[in-house]
Amino acid sequence: MKDKVTLRHGDGGKHTSILIRDIFHKHFHNELLVNSLDAAVFDGHHGRLAFTTDSFVVKPLVFPGGDIGKLAVCGTINDLVTAGARPLYLSCGFIMEEGFDMKLLEKIAVSMGETCRKTGVKIITGDTKVVEKGSVDGIFINTSGIGVVQTAYQPKSIEEGDQIMITGGIAQHGTTIAVKRYEIKVEGNMKSDCMPLNHILERLQPYMGSIKLMKDPTRGGLATALNEILEVSGKGVLLLEEAIPIVGEVKSINQMLGLDPLYHACEGRMIIVVDKQKSGEVLEEVRRCEGCEDAAIIGGFLPTNLPPKVVMDTVIGGRRIVGPLEGDMLPRIC
Amino acid sequence: MRRKMDKDLLTHLINEVNSMVTEEIKIMEVCGTHTQMIAKLGLRSLLSSKIKLLSGPGCPVCVTEEKYIDWAIEILNRYHVTVATFGDLMRVGGGKGSLLEEKGKGKDVRIIYSSLDIIEMAEKNRGKQVVFLGVGFETTAPIIALAMKTAFERGIDNLYFLTSLKLMPPILHYILKEANNGIHGFICPGHVATIKGADYFKFINREYHTPAAVCGFEAIDIVAGIYYLVKQITQGKKNAFQNLYKRCVKPQGNPTANLLMEEVFNIVDGEWRGIGNIANSSLGINEKYTRFDARNAFVVEDQQVKIRTSCECKDILLGRKTPKECKLFKKRCNPLTPQGPCMVSTEGACTIAYRFGEEV
Numbered sequence: 001m002k003d004k005v006t007l008r009h010g011d012g013g014k015h016t017s018i019l020i021r022d023i024f025h026k027h028f029h030n031e032l033l034v035n036s037l038d039a040a041v042f043d044g045h046h047g048r049l050a051f052t053t054d055s056f057v058v059k060p061l062v063f064p065g066g067d068i069g070k071l072a073v074c075g076t077i078n079d080l081v082t083a084g085a086r087p088l089y090l091s092c093g094f095i096m097e098e099g100f101d102m103k104l105l106e107k108i109a110v111s112m113g114e115t116c117r118k119t120g121v122k123i124i125t126g127d128t129k130v131v132e133k134g135s136v137d138g139i140f141i142n143t144s145g146i147g148v149v150q151t152a153y154q155p156k157s158i159e160e161g162d163q164i165m166i167t168g169g170i171a172q173h174g175t176t177i178a179v180k181r182y183e184i185k186v187e188g189n190m191k192s193d194c195m196p197l198n199h200i201l202e203r204l205q206p207y208m209g210s211i212k213l214m215k216d217p218t219r220g221g222l223a224t225a226l227n228e229i230l231e232v233s234g235k236g237v238l239l240l241e242e243a244i245p246i247v248g249e250v251k252s253i254n255q256m257l258g259l260d261p262l263y264h265a266c267e268g269r270m271i272i273v274v275d276k277q278k279s280g281e282v283l284e285e286v287r288r289c290e291g292c293e294d295a296a297i298i299g300g301f302l303p304t305n306l307p308p309k310v311v312m313d314t315v316i317g318g319r320r321i322v323g324p325l326e327g328d329m330l331p332r333i334c
Numbered sequence: 335m336r337r338k339m340d341k342d343l344l345t346h347l348i349n350e351v352n353s354m355v356t357e358e359i360k361i362m363e364v365c366g367t368h369t370q371m372i373a374k375l376g377l378r379s380l381l382s383s384k385i386k387l388l389s390g391p392g393c394p395v396c397v398t399e400e401k402y403i404d405w406a407i408e409i410l411n412r413y414h415v416t417v418a419t420f421g422d423l424m425r426v427g428g429g430k431g432s433l434l435e436e437k438g439k440g441k442d443v444r445i446i447y448s449s450l451d452i453i454e455m456a457e458k459n460r461g462k463q464v465v466f467l468g469v470g471f472e473t474t475a476p477i478i479a480l481a482m483k484t485a486f487e488r489g490i491d492n493l494y495f496l497t498s499l500k501l502m503p504p505i506l507h508y509i510l511k512e513a514n515n516g517i518h519g520f521i522c523p524g525h526v527a528t529i530k531g532a533d534y535f536k537f538i539n540r541e542y543h544t545p546a547a548v549c550g551f552e553a554i555d556i557v558a559g560i561y562y563l564v565k566q567i568t569q570g571k572k573n574a575f576q577n578l579y580k581r582c583v584k585p586q587g588n589p590t591a592n593l594l595m596e597e598v599f600n601i602v603d604g605e606w607r608g609i610g611n612i613a614n615s616s617l618g619i620n621e622k623y624t625r626f627d628a629r630n631a632f633v634v635e636d637q638q639v640k641i642r643t644s645c646e647c648k649d650i651l652l653g654r655k656t657p658k659e660c661k662l663f664k665k666r667c668n669p670l671t672p673q674g675p676c677m678v679s680t681e682g683a684c685t686i687a688y689r690f691g692e693e694v
Contacts (some may be wrong), residue, residue, distance in 0.1 A: 182421075182447050257447065258370075258422070258680060309691070316344050316553045318376025321691030326669045330421030331447055332366075332395075332680055 005100040010130025023106050024126060027113035032089075032124040040124035042089065045148050050085035052076060053144035060180045061104065061138055065172075065192030068141055069108035071267060073115040073123075074196045075218070076145040081197045082214040082270060084154065085147030087119065093127040093142040097135055108139070119196045121145070150201070152208035158233040162212055163279040164299045165272045167200060167292045168193060169245045170222050174264025175253055182331055184257070188249045193291070195268030200289050207285065210278035215271045220325040223262040225271055226310045227324035236302030239312040239322060245294040258332030263325045276300075340554055347561045352382040354568045359385050360516055361563055362509075362653050364392035364502065365523035366681025367551050373690040375553050385564070389676075389683035391505050391606065391651040392523055394470045395422050396675040396682040399605040402498045403428025405634045406467055407436055409496065413632055416442045416459065418452050419467040426678045449474070449481045456485065456493035465628050468497040473525040475499045475617055476591035479598035482619070482626050496628035497619060500604055502526050503537065504615035509652050510542040517653050519563035520546040521556070524579045531587030532577035543572040550579040598623050607675040608647040647674030650683055657687035664688060 008015040025034050032040050056072040066074075073090065080087040092112070096105070116123055123143075172193040179190055197216070204211065213233075217225035222244070226237045246261055254261045268291060274282045279297055286295040302311065310322045363369060369389040372378070378387060391397050403423075407430055410417050417433065424434040424445065437443040446452060452466045468478040478495065485493050502523065509515055522535040527548045538546040545566040549559035558578055566574035577583055595617070604616025619627040645667055646660035657663050657676065667673035669685050676684035 182445060183451070184447050312376070314374065314376040316341065316375050316377070316380070316557075318379045320373065320376035320379065321689075323689050323691070326689075327425065329680075330424055331445065332420065332422040 003102050005096050005098060005102060005105060005130055007098045007130050007132070010096070010128055016128060019128060020126075023109050024128075027106070027109040028116065028123040028126075029113070030122045030124065032122060033126075036125055040089070042124065045088075047151060048149040050080050050083040050147045050149050051144070052079040052083070053142065054079060055140060055142040057137070057140050058177065059137060060177070061108070063176050063180050063192055064190055065176060066194035066267075067108055067111050068139060069110075069112040070115050071194050072141040072143045073112050073121070074194050074267060076143040077119055077121055077196045077198055078216045078268070078270070080145050080147035081201045082216050083147070083149065084201070084208070084214065085149045086201065087121045087145055087147040087198055090116070090121055090123045090143050090145045091125045092123050093129070095129045095131060095136050095140045097138060098130055098133050100139055105139070115196060119198050121198075150205065150208060152205065153211065156212045158212050158235045158273055158301060160235075160301055160303060161276045162301055163274050163276050163297050164226070164237065164239075164301075165274060165279065165283060165286065165295060165297050166217075166222065166245065167197070167270045167272065167286050167289070167295045168268070169247045169250065169294045170217070170266055170269065171246060171250050171254065171261035171264035173267040174221060175250045175259075175261070178257065178259060178264070178331070179253060182257070184253070186253060190249055190253070193266055193268040195291050197268065197270050200270060200286060200292065203285050203289055204282065207274070207278055207282050210275040210282065211272060212275065213273040217266045217269060217271055219265050221261070221263040221265055222271070223260075223310065223322045224324040226322065229271070229273070230308060230310055234308055236306055236308040237299060237310040238302050239299040239310065241312050241314045243296050243298045245296045259329045262322060263329055344553060344557050347557045348380050351385070351557075351561050351564050354564050355382050355384045356568070357384065359518045359564060359567055360388055360653065361385065361519045361521060361560060362388040362390045362517050363521035363523070364390040364506065365525060366393035366396075366679065367525065368392065368521060368523065368549070368556065369683055369686055370681050371551055371553070371556060373686045375556075376690075377556065381560070385560070387560075388517065388653040388656075389650075389686070390509065390653055391609065393676075393679050393681040393683075394474065394500060395426055395679035397500060397606045397609070397651070398423070398426060398469050398498050399607045400428045401605070401636070402496070403432065404430050405629070406433060406465070406496055407431065408634050409465055409628060409632045410436055410441050410443065413463065415463040415465045416444060416455070417465050417467065418444050418446045418455060420447075420469065421445045422679045422681070423467055423469055425672070427672065449477050450484075452493060453481055453484050453488070453490065456490050457488075460492055463492050463494065465494045465496055465632075468495050468499060471500050471502055471523075471526055472529050472595075473523075475599065476529060476588075476594045479594040482598050482623050483594065485626060486623060493626065494628035494631050495619065495626050497617065499599070499617035500606070501601070501615050501617065503534065504604075504612050505606065505609075506538065508609075508612055510538065510544065512652070515653060517544065518567045520544060521559045521563070522546050522548040524548060524550045524555070524583060527577070527579065527583040527587070529587050529591045531585050532583050533585045534587065536575055539573045539575040545572060545574040547575070548577045548579050548583050550582065555579060608651060645674035647676045647684070650676050657684040660684070
């Protein structure tokens with residue numbers, strides 16, 4: 001195996017086959033993948049299916065707590081999970097620039113394979129393209145996924161009194177990436193929250209009747225996701241600043257950089273809107289999941305006599321609007 | 335426990351403030367971090383509507399003149415240099431666009447966080463000329479001075495500084511000299527005071543008989559500042575001054591930082607976006623360090639930039655109007671297409687009013 005990806009690895013010939021065999025088949029190994037030619041063929045499932053796609057272009061490619069491969073698998077799994085679906089199969093497409101480090105590609109494939117094994121999800125078809133140097137920034141990955149929607153779950157209309165829960169500390173992924181991207185020299189245990197969420201879904205099966213809505217706060221963070229919930233439901237959101245879980249390091253780094261944790265992407269968190277009566281039990285269940293120990297109820301919905309907006313009661317008891325992200329956050333002068 | 339005590343104290347102070355005030359009181363702060371904290375805390379929602387918290391010209395990016403951005407873009411395009419900048423300068427438009435747009439065209443624009451990082455950047459890229467955009471107030475100036483001094487001592491010859499460093503007192507004099515400014519009290523910027531000292535701001539009460547307090551940036555610092563000011567104002571103590579940020583601010587400031595500034599800079603006239611030229615309001619690079627001055631090292635045309643819009647930023651920065659009183663606010667002027675200085679940075683009064691939905 002060469003130590004760099006070359007244009008020949010993407011020409012569909014012998015070198016492509018070697019690359020697929022020695023890296024992708026090796027680390028994603030499953031019968032459906034290795035036995036497929038142009039398309040994977042699998043048995044149908046009864047009931048409703050969920051289907052989603054996402055492309056991943058993160059920089060840096062490797063970060064504390066994950067890499068673009070883990071992100072690409074978790075991202076699509078999590079999109080299926082928020083639709084109430086048990087993820088089954090993924091496709092993945094790689095677009096790489098020539099000269100891309102083969103060892104790094106293998107590292108990415110290893111973490112994709114590991115995440116799949118952990119979650120019982122299979123990558124059953126894929127595609128590899130190599131483009132001239134400079135045409136893409138290292139590597140781009142697209143994953144699509146199919147899952148079976150759990151019969152008990154369907155989004156329900158939100159009512160006054162419903163509670164909003166987050167399954168763990170916010171802003172860890174976005175902050176970790178910002179620290180790397182801006183080469184900020186800080187020491188600490190900063191780690192992306194990137195993780196698959198399907199185990200939460202399994203644990204919450206008995207409560208599906210009380211769960212109104214699920215959403216993962218990826219790009220644009222918690223604030224933007226809540227504004228999307230407002231758009232869909234027409235119900236004003238009331239956040240309680242004090243209740244939002246956020247680790248000290250994340251808070252401090254963002255303060256230093258002038259960035260707002262409410263707008264950082266989370267890649268392993270879910271917002272769950274739940275009926276008030278069951279919210280305590282659901283919270284307990286979620287907290288039992290690995291990586292969700294800090295899950296918390298962070299707010300609810302505004303009475304209908306108030307204008308439908310996302311507002312937050314601040315640590316000092318003031319109230320302010322929390323709008324969606326507009327334009328990338330950039331660190332400020334300090 | 336401490337949090338609970340802090341909260342009780344805050345509630346107590348806020349209640350006191352609200353009970354003291356009988357007529358409208360206008361308090362101005364002149365620091366972007368104060369502007370942002372006040373909005374983030376939702377402080378206005380807790381205070382009596384008679385208390386108007388105004389946001390003055392305290393955001394360095396907001397007051398950076400259009401032609402400065404144009405110079406940076408011209409140097410970038412004409413000389414194929416690396417431009418290193420603080421993040422929030424990226425979106426600021428000049429007459430010819432923004433650095434973010436230039437980066438999108440593939441130009442070498444890099445965001446840095448600390449001005450000392452540019453030393454490393456220049457040393458690692460000896461074959462490339464690096465131009466650092468040094469923007470800020472007295473707070474940022476010492477660290478830029480240190481970077482320049484370090485570059486001088488190490489004989490780094492591929493690093494240049496395009497500076498737009500502003501001074502706080504001249505703009506405050508400008509605001510206070512106006513007879514009907516209507517401002518009853520000032521929250522002085524804690525960061526600037528850390529460098530220059532609390533005494534740096536005593537002219538506000540001595541010369542203009544307006545109460546002032548140096549404040550820090552925690553909720554309790556700001557609320558205590560408002561409490562102090564409202565108390566002095568309602569009791570008619572016009573010459574009151576207090577340093578409420580003693581844990582960081584000394585009367586004379588930080589001597590090391592001031593020596594560094596004296597070593598590298600001299601005082602010159604300065605252009606303030608939306609306001610105009612103010613005498614002796616800026617720091618220029620002195621003769622000893624002139625070889626680092628990007629304006630000497632690169633030929634840039636000093637074009638007259640046409641003022642593009644009819645926004646009310648000048649009046650907002652000077653405390654005469656609030657963002658909502660500008661007819662462009664939330665319409666043509668928003669964070670993605672800012673029309674005036676107050677909307678260009680995350681610390682600008684209009685951006686904050688836009689984002690947090692409150693009057694600044």
